[in-house]
Amino acid sequence: MGRRGATRACSSTSACRSLWQPLRRRSNAGDTSRAHFWIDDQLHGVGAHVDATYHCPHHLSAALGDLLRECDCRKPAPGMLLQAIAEWQPDVGASFLIRDKATDIGAATAAGVRGVLYARGDVDAVVRGLLESSGPMV
Numbered sequence: 001m002g003r004r005g006a007t008r009a010c011s012s013t014s015a016c017r018s019l020w021q022p023l024r025r026r027s028n029a030g031d032t033s034r035a036h037f038w039i040d041d042q043l044h045g046v047g048a049h050v051d052a053t054y055h056c057p058h059h060l061s062a063a064l065g066d067l068l069r070e071c072d073c074r075k076p077a078p079g080m081l082l083q084a085i086a087e088w089q090p091d092v093g094a095s096f097l098i099r100d101k102a103t104d105i106g107a108a109t110a111a112g113v114r115g116v117l118y119a120r121g122d123v124d125a126v127v128r129g130l131l132e133s134s135g136p137m138v
Helices: 002-012 029-044 079-088 102-110 123-134
Strands: 096-099 114-117
Touching (some): 079 102, 096 102, 096 123, 102 114
16 A cells, blocks of 8 residues: 555554655755645555645755755754654654655754655565654654
């Protein structure tokens, strides 16, 4: 069942806040908003939901005005993860972030969260294995 099943598994144990991110780079806020609505709709169908989404609008070469700059929220900096941790107060030691890029794992590590590099395969099985080995999380 892929990400939907993995998200449902996390939701049923209060373990994860979100496994989802748009599958390709979005070019503007409207596209990102539509992607989030689609994700919410997909998750609703399996009894799961996303509590919050975070987005870094900054870039060193592909932004305009004051967004054209280095920041602490663009990966591998941990800013967005630290913001989510401050807002949701999860058990960071029992938390994990599954992503497919080294910059994501670097951000997780910098935030004190276990980073799991995922290349391909059954993400549902990866999540279930992590939940079983870690025990319940908040």
